[in-house]
Each structure stands twice: as structure tokens, then as C-alpha cells.
Amino acid sequence: MKKIVKKIKQASKLEKTAFGLLLTVVLGFIIFGSYHLTKFETIDEPLWKYDRIEKYYNGVREGLTEGRWKKTRPNDKPGVTVVLLSGLGLPFAPDPDTHQNLKAQNQYKIVDSDGDRKNAYSIYHTDQTEKINLAFRLPLLLFNGLIMLPLIFWLLVKIFPLKSLIPQISIVFIGLSPILIGMTQIINPDSLLWSFFTASLLAFFAFLETGERKFVIITGILVGFSLLSKYTASLLYLFFPLIFLLYWLFDKENKLLQKFSLNLFKRKWKLNGKYVFAYTAIVLISWLVICLFMPAVIQKPKHLLYATIYSPALQPIVDVFIDFFNLRSFLFTEKGDFMFPLAPFSLLIFVFLFIALPFGIIKFLNNKKDFLLKATVVFSRGLALTLLLLLLISLLNAWTDASFFPLKNIKEEALSGEKINFGQLKQINNPIWKAILGLAIQTQNFFFAMHPLVLILAAFLWGGFGIGKFKIAKPIVYFLLFIPYVFILGGIMGGIFLNVRYGIVLYPLYGILAAVSFSLMAKKYKIIDKLSKLKPGFKLSWPLVFIGLFIFLHLISLFLIKPFYFNYENFLLNKKFSVTDSWG
Numbered sequence: 001m002k003k004i005v006k007k008i009k010q011a012s013k014l015e016k017t018a019f020g021l022l023l024t025v026v027l028g029f030i031i032f033g034s035y036h037l038t039k040f041e042t043i044d045e046p047l048w049k050y051d052r053i054e055k056y057y058n059g060v061r062e063g064l065t066e067g068r069w070k071k072t073r074p075n076d077k078p079g080v081t082v083v084l085l086s087g088l089g090l091p092f093a094p095d096p097d098t099h100q101n102l103k104a105q106n107q108y109k110i111v112d113s114d115g116d117r118k119n120a121y122s123i124y125h126t127d128q129t130e131k132i133n134l135a136f137r138l139p140l141l142l143f144n145g146l147i148m149l150p151l152i153f154w155l156l157v158k159i160f161p162l163k164s165l166i167p168q169i170s171i172v173f174i175g176l177s178p179i180l181i182g183m184t185q186i187i188n189p190d191s192l193l194w195s196f197f198t199a200s201l202l203a204f205f206a207f208l209e210t211g212e213r214k215f216v217i218i219t220g221i222l223v224g225f226s227l228l229s230k231y232t233a234s235l236l237y238l239f240f241p242l243i244f245l246l247y248w249l250f251d252k253e254n255k256l257l258q259k260f261s262l263n264l265f266k267r268k269w270k271l272n273g274k275y276v277f278a279y280t281a282i283v284l285i286s287w288l289v290i291c292l293f294m295p296a297v298i299q300k301p302k303h304l305l306y307a308t309i310y311s312p313a314l315q316p317i318v319d320v321f322i323d324f325f326n327l328r329s330f331l332f333t334e335k336g337d338f339m340f341p342l343a344p345f346s347l348l349i350f351v352f353l354f355i356a357l358p359f360g361i362i363k364f365l366n367n368k369k370d371f372l373l374k375a376t377v378v379f380s381r382g383l384a385l386t387l388l389l390l391l392l393i394s395l396l397n398a399w400t401d402a403s404f405f406p407l408k409n410i411k412e413e414a415l416s417g418e419k420i421n422f423g424q425l426k427q428i429n430n431p432i433w434k435a436i437l438g439l440a441i442q443t444q445n446f447f448f449a450m451h452p453l454v455l456i457l458a459a460f461l462w463g464g465f466g467i468g469k470f471k472i473a474k475p476i477v478y479f480l481l482f483i484p485y486v487f488i489l490g491g492i493m494g495g496i497f498l499n500v501r502y503g504i505v506l507y508p509l510y511g512i513l514a515a516v517s518f519s520l521m522a523k524k525y526k527i528i529d530k531l532s533k534l535k536p537g538f539k540l541s542w543p544l545v546f547i548g549l550f551i552f553l554h555l556i557s558l559f560l561i562k563p564f565y566f567n568y569e570n571f572l573l574n575k576k577f578s579v580t581d582s583w584g
Contacts, residue, residue, distance in 0.1 A: 014162050021168050021547060022153050025175035028555065030145040033181045036563030037137055038130035047075075048082060048187045049136055050096045056083040057090065063295055073296035073303055079189040080228040080294050081196070085143050086187055089135030094128040101125050140191050144184045148195035149175050155202035156512070159209050159476065165522070165543055166515045169550060173511030174198070176554035179449050182566025183504055189230040190504045196226040198508040200236055201243075205476055207278065208247050220282040224289025231311035232505070235486065237283065237350070238314065239479070241358040244275055246475035248362055249373045276355055283350060302338050309346050310338075316493065318349060376478065383481050385466035386439075391459055393440045394447050398574045404437055407444070407577040411497050414441055419495035442488045442498045444579045449500045450507065452570040453553055454514040461517035470520050480513040500566070518546070 011019070052074040059071025074083050101123045108120040152174065156167035174180065184191045200222040207215035226233035290307060291297055297304040310318055322328050331345065332338060365372060397404045405424045406413055413424040422441060428434045447455060464470040465481075472478070484506055491498040522528055528542045561568045569578065 017544065018153075018157075018162055018168055022150060022171060024551065025171050026145050026149050028551075028558075029149060029175045029181060029184075030141060032176075032558045032562065032565070033141045033145065033184055034138075037141065037185055038133040039563070041129075042186055042188075045187045048079070048086065049132060050099070052079065053083045053087050053090065053136065054096065056080070057087055059296070069295040069299050071296070072294050075189075076306075077189045077230045078228060078294060078303075078307060079230070081192045081225055082140070082187060082189055082229070084228075084293065085139040085192070086136040088139045093132045093135030094125075096132060099124050099128050099132060136187050137185060140187065141184050144192070144195050145175075148199060151199050152195070152202060152508070155199060155206050158206035158215075159202065164519050165547070166512070166519050168547055169515035169518055170512045172547065172550050172554065173451065173454050173514055174508045176551065176558065177451060177454075177507055177511060178554075178558055178561050178565040178568035179500060179504070179507050181558070182564070182568065183501070186566065188501075190501050193226065193229040193232060194504045194508055196222055196229055197233055197236070197505045200226050200233070201239065201509070204236075204240055204243060204282075208244065208475075211274075213278075216278045216281050217285065220285025221289055223282060224286035224293075227286060227290055227307050228293055231307060232313050234308055234311040234313045237309070237354060238317070239483075240279060240282070241354045243475065243479055244279075245358055245361060246376075246478055249369065249376055250473050250475050276359075279355060280350075305338060305346065309349050312494075313490070321349065321352065380478050380481050381466045381468070383485065384462040387443075387481075387484065388459055388462040388466060389436070390440045390443050391447055391455075391462075393437070394444060395572060397440070398572075398577060405441055407574075407579060410441065410444060410579050411499065414497050420492060420497050421495075438492065439488060442491055443484070445498060445500045446484060446488075446503055446506060448569050448573040448579055450510060450570060451554060451557060452572055453550065454511055455570065455572065457514035457517040458510055460521060461513060464517075464520070470524065472520070474516070477513065477516055480509055480516075483509060 055071050056074045059069060059074075063069035063072060072080075074080065104123040105119045105121060108123075109117045110120045111117055149171065153167060153171045156170050160166035160170075162168070180194060183194060200219060203215050203219040203222055206212075207219060223233065223236050226236060287304065287308065290304060294303070294307070297307070308314075322331060393404060396402045398407060405422075410424075414420050414422050416423060422434075422438045424441070425434050425437055428437065450458070461470065461477075462481075465472055465477075484503075487498055487503050487506060490496075491502065496502060557568070557570075558565065573579065
């Protein structure tokens with residue numbers, strides 16, 4: 001404790017201000033998240049409250065006493081982090097099994113079409129409802145607020161200097177986001193996916209920025225917990241090599257290659273051995289975390305496979321690899337069950353896709369690096385301008401009579417059964433225009449569920465970078481421009497409509513992009529310098545004024561939407577429409 005007090009005293013004014021800002025954001029997150037926390041119900045939560053949470057802890061007990069670990073995989077998501085945290089409330093809550101009022105239910109019976117008598121209603125002891133909700137929801141809120149937000153801020157400081165204001169503004173946009181606060185109030189894997197996923201990416205960026213080994217361990221642990229939250233996190237295995245390639249491209253002096261090379265057998269390993277070992281360590285640590293907290297994989301190793309390399313998120317990519325080498329009959333039974341030993345297959349996939357392929361690119365295209373860099377910049381500008389175009393189409397569609405596609409019942413119109421086919425575009429024959437509008441339909445929730453300040457700043461970066469006004473050399477920005485397309489196109493290929501919940505990891509990441517946008521504009525147009533000249537005697541520094549304004553605008557949004565933060569839609573959407581799912 002004395003060391004902490006001493007460090008605080010020795011901290012610079014900028015560091016003390018940043019700490020005060022972080023404390024403000026954390027308090028705002030918890031205060032608004034606590035409001036109305038117990039007074040609503042959602043569709044999916046009963047599955048967790050009355051079955052999966054208790055099932056997991058029973059599974060741990062059975063595993064320790066009888067060696068049966070099957071129940072420690074509570075769901076196919078798998079949602080283990082949810083049951084770990086929400087389960088902390090079990091000793092403080094009424095028994096969920098007694099919540100339902102069976103005696104009252106039995107008084108109301110109906111006869112169904114088969115002639116069987118069944119309950120007409122589900123009736124509960126309502127005096128227990130709020131106690132159960134508080135016990136299971138509060139641990140999720142406190143964990144994201146007290147642990148994950150400070151961790152995300154610390155990692156941001158390792159990537160961006162405090163003087164840039166990017167860490168400070170990013171944590172405001174993340175911690176006071178209505179959608180993220182609303183998501184955290186719900187007992188569901190996505191309530192922890194967004195925080196673990198964001199922290200995993202930032203930890204890996206911090207490793208590449210600093211080269212410090214501790215970030216390898218931190219990344220591995222965070223990836224493990226991300227995968228224990230939801231299988232979507234398996235995309236991280238694909239993103240890490242891509243991020244390393246971006247760092248290699250933007251490393252004009254080849255300092256990165258020197259930093260990550262490794263002395264092996266008295267020679268420097270030209271394939272960046274330190275990165276290879278780091279990536280392998282991250283994978284193995286993440287698997288170890290999964291095995292520790294979901295020991296069902298020990299008895300059924302296929303669960304580890306489906307949680308990592310062969311998850312629904314990576315399956316299409318791995319299937320291409322399997323079919324290219326004609327391995328399907330060797331790996332699967334006729335019923336489609338996996339039959340090849342898990343470890344060799346997984347190792348083969350990781351070595352080829354995520355280690356050999358990136359280094360193959362580096363080795364054989366190193367002499368064409370300048371061309372690849374220019375191509376990446378041009379391609380990224382195209383991605384940025386396309387996002388700006390999609391936003392303009394969305395605004396015109398919502399506020400004019402253009403009616404490119406109906407916003408009313410947009411999800412139902414886009415789906416045929418449970419698969420997306422954009423039925424609202426069936427009258428359009430031009431394939432290019434049809435594809436653009438299909439992308440626009442997929443981006444509605446992404447755009448309109450962002451805070452307007454975040455969206456406007458992101459749009460400035462899309463436009464400014466797209467037309468060459470902003471010169472950006474930070475690999476993280478290129479990654480943030482690219483990642484929405486992974487979810488948008490992935491949703492189309494998988495037949496999934498990208499609602500807010502499915503794209504939840506985009507919101508904290510675009511909070512960071514918006515902060516980068518403000519930093520770039522402030523630097524390019526010398527906003528802070530010009531304002532300082534206008535008011536040289538102004539006691540407060542202008543950066544604090546802007547950050548205070550950003551906090552105020554977010555608090556206003558939270559106050560106006562309370563208590564239904566997850567139903568948030570910004571004012572850029574015409575209020576006669578609603579594109580977010582009503583989940584509660």
C-alpha cells in the first residue's frame with residue numbers, strides 16, 4: 001500500500017489527471033449500470049439463472065468427487081466466464097429452483113391440441129426476482145467496471161502516449177458507451193466477450209510495441225478467457241498474424257525484425273523466432289486456461305477443438321484447408337464426427353495457417369515490401385471510403401424518401417427463415433448496387449448504436465484518411481479500419497444478421513478509433529494551440545475541456561436513455577425507426 005501511495009505522489013500532473021479520469025469513468029460505468037439492474041427480464045437469461053450457472057458448479061463438484069467433468073461445459077458458446085462470475089452470487093441469492101411458484105401455476109390449466117392438460121402461465125415468487133437478478137448480474141458489472149476498464153486503459157497507455165490523449169478519450173468512449181453498459185447488465189456471454197476480446201487485442205499490440213514478455217503471458221490468459229466467453233474470440237488466432245504482418249509492413253527501418261529475431265544455435269533466426277515462440281506461447285496458455293476452467297475438454301478433447309481452431313468463426317477457413325489437402329475423409333466419420341487425434345491436427349493447422357503462411361509472406365515478399373505497403377494503404381483507404389459511403393446511404397435511407405431498403409422490420413426482411421438473403425433487395429437487378437445495399441443493411445446496427453460523437457469522429461477519419469488528408473503509420477488504425485468487414489462479410493457468408501449483440505466487440509474498438517481521429521484532427525489543424533492563443537489566461541488546459549465535454553455528452557445520452565441502455569439508438573436515426581433488437 002505504501003508503494004502505491006508513493007507512486008501516486010511521484011506521478012506527473014498528466015498521470016494524476018489520467019488516473020482521476022479513469023476513476024470518473026469507472027464510477028459512471030458502475031453507477032449507470034447499477035440503475036434498474038434488478039428490474040427487467042430478458043429472453044435468454046432464464047437459461048443461465050435456472051440451469052447453466054448451477055449446472056457448472058455441480059459439474060465441478062462431480063468432477064472432483066467422481067471424475068465426471070461433462071457439466072463444466074455449460075453451453076456451446078461456451079459461456080464459462082459468465083457462470084464463473086455470476087456464480088459468485090449463488091450463496092447470496094434465493095435458490096433459483098424455488099423461484100417458480102408451482103402451486104399457483106397448477107391452478108391454471110389449459111388443454112392443448114393433443115388433449116393434454118398443461119400450465120397456462122409460468123408464475124414466480126416475485127419477491128425473490130430482484131434478489132436473484134442482483135446476485136447474478138452485479139458480479140458482471142463490477143468485474144467489467146473495476147477490473148477490465150482499468151486493464152484496458154493500462155494497455156492503451158502502453159500503445160499510445162498519454163500526451164496524445166488517445167488513452168484518456170478512448171476510455172471515456174468505451175466506459176460510458178450506453179450499448180456496452182447495457183450489455184454488461186445482462187447475464188450472457190457477450191457481457192464479458194467485449195471486454196476480454198478488446199483487452200486481448202490491446203495486450204498483443206502492447207507486446208509488439210514494447211517487446212516485453214509479460215504481455216505474451218497476459219495475452220495468452222486474456223485469449224483463454226475470451227474463448228471461455230464465446231467462440232467468436234477464436235478470430236484472435238487469425239488476427240494476431242495479420243497484426244504482425246501490419247507491423248512488418250510499416251517498419252521501414254526493419255527494427256521490428258531485429259527486435260523479434262532470436263539467437264538460435266549462435267545464429268539469428270531470420271524468421272523472427274521471438275514472435276514464433278510468443279505466438280505459440282499465447283496459443284498454449286489460452287488452451288491451458290480453457291482446460292483449467294472447462295475441464296470437460298479433458299474427457300472430450302473435441303470440445304477444445306470446437307472452442308478454438310474449429311469454432312464456428314474459424315470453421316469456414318479451416319474447411320478450405322481440409323478440402324484443399326483432401327483431409328475430410330481422414331478427419332471425420334461419415335456422420336461428421338471428428339475422429340483424428342486433436343493435438344496433431346490442431347498443431348498442423350496452427351503451424352501452416354498462422355505461423356508458416358505469414359512468414360512465407362515475409363520471406364518471399366520482403367523485396368516487394370514497398371509495393372505491399374503502398375497497396376495496403378490504398379486498399380485501406382478504399383475500406384475507409386466504403387464505410388463512409390455506407391454511412392451516407394444509411395442516413396439518406398433514414399431521413400429522406402430515397403428508401404433504398406425498408407428500415408421497418410429490417411431484420412425480418414433480411415432473413416429467410418434463419419438465414420440472411422436480403423429479401424428487401426429482390427427487385428434490384430444491378431449486382432454491384434445490390435451488394436452495396438446488402439452491406440448497408442448489415443451495418444445499420446453498427447452505425448446507429450454507436451454514440452453520435454464516436455460515429456462522427458470515425459466518419460471524419462474515414463473521409464480524411466480516404467482522401468489522403470491524414471497520413472497514418474500506426475498499424476492499429478489499419479486493423480480497426482479492417483475489422484468491421486470481418487463481422488459484416490462474415491455475417492453474410494454465415495447467413496447471420498449483424499445485430500448489436502453479434503457485433504458487440506466493434507463498439508469498444510471504434511471508441512479507440514474515434515479517439516485516434518480526434519488526436520489526428522487536433523494535431524493536423526492545431527486545434528489546441530489555436531484555442532490556447534485565443535484564451536492564454538485560461539486556467540484549465542484545453543485538452544481537459546474537450547475530455548470533459550466528451551464525458552458530459554455521454555452522460556447526457558446515458559441519462560436520456562436510462563434505464564434501457566441496450567436499446568440505445570443515436571439521434572442520427574429517424575425516431576420512427578428502430579433497428580436494435582428489443583432484448584429486455
